[in-house]
Amino acid sequence: xxxxxQLSFAYKPPDNVLHQLNFTVNRGxxxxxxxxxxSGKSTTQKVLLGILPDYQGSVIINDxxxxxxxxxxxxxxxxxxxxxxxxxxxxxxxxxxxxxxxxPRHRVRQIDELLDLVGxxxxxxxKQVKHYSKGMRQRTSLARCLLNSPQTLFLDEPVSGLDPAxxxxxxxxxxxxxxRGTTIFLTTHNMFVADELCDRVAFIVEGRINTIDTPDKxxxxxxxxxxxxxxxxxxxxxxxxLDAQDFNKNLxxxxxxxxxxKTRGQTLEDIFIKLTGKRxxxx
Amino acid sequence: MIKQFLAVLxxxxxxxxxxxxxxxxxxxxxxxxxxxxxxxxxxxxxxYQVYVYDALTQSGSAAEITQVNSEQGLYDMLNxxxxxxxxxxxxxxxxxxxNDTGSPRLNNLKYYYAWQxxxxxxxxxxxxxxxxxxxxxxxxxxxxxxxxxxxxxxxSFLSIAALFFKEKQMGIIKVYSILPVKKSMLVLSKxxxxxxxxxxxxxxxxxxxxxxxYFQQIVLxxxxxxxxxxxxxxxxxxxxxxxYRNFKQFxxxxxxxxxxxxxPVFLFVNTQLNWRGIRYFPTYHLYNNLRQVFxxxxxxxxxxxxVCGATLxxxxxxNLKMINREMKRS
Numbered sequence: 001x002x003x004x005x006q007l008s009f010a011y012k013p014p015d016n017v018l019h020q021l022n023f024t025v026n027r028g029x030x031x032x033x034x035x036x037x038x039s040g041k042s043t044t045q046k047v048l049l050g051i052l053p054d055y056q057g058s059v060i061i062n063d064x065x066x067x068x069x070x071x072x073x074x075x076x077x078x079x080x081x082x083x084x085x086x087x088x089x090x091x092x093x094x095x096x097x098x099x100x101x102x103x104p105r106h107r108v109r110q111i112d113e114l115l116d117l118v119g120x121x122x123x124x125x126x127k128q129v130k131h132y133s134k135g136m137r138q139r140t141s142l143a144r145c146l147l148n149s150p151q152t153l154f155l156d157e158p159v160s161g162l163d164p165a166x167x168x169x170x171x172x173x174x175x176x177x178x179x180r181g182t183t184i185f186l187t188t189h190n191m192f193v194a195d196e197l198c199d200r201v202a203f204i205v206e207g208r209i210n211t212i213d214t215p216d217k218x219x220x221x222x223x224x225x226x227x228x229x230x231x232x233x234x235x236x237x238x239x240x241x242l243d244a245q246d247f248n249k250n251l252x253x254x255x256x257x258x259x260x261x262k263t264r265g266q267t268l269e270d271i272f273i274k275l276t277g278k279r280x281x282x283x
Numbered sequence: 284m285i286k287q288f289l290a291v292l293x294x295x296x297x298x299x300x301x302x303x304x305x306x307x308x309x310x311x312x313x314x315x316x317x318x319x320x321x322x323x324x325x326x327x328x329x330x331y332q333v334y335v336y337d338a339l340t341q342s343g344s345a346a347e348i349t350q351v352n353s354e355q356g357l358y359d360m361l362n363x364x365x366x367x368x369x370x371x372x373x374x375x376x377x378x379x380x381x382n383d384t385g386s387p388r389l390n391n392l393k394y395y396y397a398w399q400x401x402x403x404x405x406x407x408x409x410x411x412x413x414x415x416x417x418x419x420x421x422x423x424x425x426x427x428x429x430x431x432x433x434x435x436x437x438x439s440f441l442s443i444a445a446l447f448f449k450e451k452q453m454g455i456i457k458v459y460s461i462l463p464v465k466k467s468m469l470v471l472s473k474x475x476x477x478x479x480x481x482x483x484x485x486x487x488x489x490x491x492x493x494x495x496x497y498f499q500q501i502v503l504x505x506x507x508x509x510x511x512x513x514x515x516x517x518x519x520x521x522x523x524x525x526x527y528r529n530f531k532q533f534x535x536x537x538x539x540x541x542x543x544x545x546x547p548v549f550l551f552v553n554t555q556l557n558w559r560g561i562r563y564f565p566t567y568h569l570y571n572n573l574r575q576v577f578x579x580x581x582x583x584x585x586x587x588x589x590v591c592g593a594t595l596x597x598x599x600x601x602n603l604k605m606i607n608r609e610m611k612r613s
Contacts, residue, residue: 046611052611079461081458085458087455098294102287102462102464
């Protein structure tokens with residue numbers, strides 16, 4: 001369980017980058033932490049991991065006060081970084097063997113089983129990581145973060161760099177871990193992943209939590225449909241998206257001809273934009 | 284805890300071997316040994332030409348002369364003060380005794396200094412040189428001490444940085460920030476790895492280039508200096524690699540250190556050039572003490588070890604602080 005109360009943090013006081021954050025992640029819950037780049041996601045995660053101890057407020061994870069974390073705290077958590085950080089001159093098996101030395105033996109999972117779980121091909125397991133694709137490295141990294149059967153998982157963009165099949169597998173593994181009772185703190189700006197996986201999501205913008213709720217409730221409370229119109233303007237294909245209720249008011253725009261009109265429900269990103277006035281990604 | 288440390292240690296050893304650094308070490312060992320054995324020690328440096336101006340009308344003795352009660356007492360004094368010169372006057376024959384400097388020029392100077400100091404009253408003094416080494420041996424010792432110092436201050440320094448920048452590039456430091464491992468182990472492990480490598484290197488250098496019996500006499504003293512020097516350079520290298528964001532920046536700092544602090548030391552210790560300012564270079568004291576023990580002369584003072592110990596502790600603490608900063612930054 002993660003309990004955060006009145007969490008504020010400044011790299012250079014008094015310029016806070018996190019402003020009095022409050023949230024609780026229950027045991028066995030997948031909690032999505034959504035925000036654009038520079039919103040304070042990574043700083044929050046670093047505070048939760050005990051890397052930035054000079055914060056104000058209270059952070060308790062698995063009964064550990066984060067200001068006083070010792071080795072025992074790190075035995076209970078697993079962290080997946082956005083980039084797959086591994087010893088590139090070691091094989092996947094050797095990497096996992098090496099990192100397993102830091103955990104109590106009874107907590108360490110079987111390396112072959114883990115690599116089966118993340119779907120790393122047997123032919124590659126004893127080859128140096130430098131010969132792996134990004135997806136294979138990401139799978140190995142996921143295996144590393146599951147190595148110690150963690151009670152709490154911190155996942156940063158867990159499907160980044162994976163092919164569609166790999167992404168599906170990773171999402172399955174995350175769900176599987178949740179079913180084992182693992183608490184999962186997922187940091188992402190991929191709203192589809194958050195929508196699919198998270199029990200609850202928090203929107204963070206400029207170091208402040210804007211909203212915390214379940215994806216379904218958020219979508220339900222902002223249930224207006226979107227009308228998307230594709231049209232040609234002086235030979236160029238363009239697209240506009242309008243709230244269905246504003247459809248009549250905004251229909252006047254210059255066009256050669258309308259190519260298509262379709263409606264869709266609100267996505268988590270639409271709601272994020274509506275609530276915060278910001279986009280989740282720069283794409 | 285021990286299991287974790289051994290794991291980090293094993294991994295660092297593997298990293299050094301994977302990075303082929305041992306080949307550089309082995310290559311330099313062979314190259315330097317070849318140079319010492321077949322080129323440097325074979326060169327001939329002529330001794331001083333001695334010109335004597337015998338002005339017998341001048342008399343008096345040097346104020347440095349101290350009387351001792353017995354011949355054994357004189358040897359004891361020479362054992363304690365290895366720069367001192369002893370003079371024995373007896374009916375059976377007079378002799379001038381001193382510890383070998385390793386340099387025939389200096390030996391001659393010592394002889395004539397004693398002769399002058401005792402009032403030049405007899406021209407037929409015998410000479411007894413204690414712990415005598417030949418000119419070729421002296422050259423071997425001199426160059427071995429230079430190579431060992433260069434290997435530790437320049438190559439170790441670069442190797443540790445190369446190793447750490449590689450880890451930094453792979454993002455491993457981020458992984459360590461969330462592992463149940465003490466950050467101090469990361470520093471200690473690298474100190475141990477490089478210390479072991481340097482001890483092996485120095486042992487091989489000694490065995491290949493020095494007289495084995497002579498090397499046996501000095502090996503413990505030399506190793507004591509390596510125990511100081513190697514961790515110092517590893518900690519400095521580690522600190523610089525933590526300070527600089529990329530290897531290019533580090534190489535710039537490395538060049539400045541080598542050109543400004545290490546090279547002048549060789550220049551002013553091993554040649555006739557003299558500059559008082561060199562005494563303010565920490566590298567001067569490190570090299571000079573290493574050189575002294577290679578020549579089996581006076582061992583460094585307790586104050587020297589105290590300063591080195593304090594420096595090691597300070598550098599170690601700075602390193603730990605910088606690792607934490609690097610983890611926060613990454």
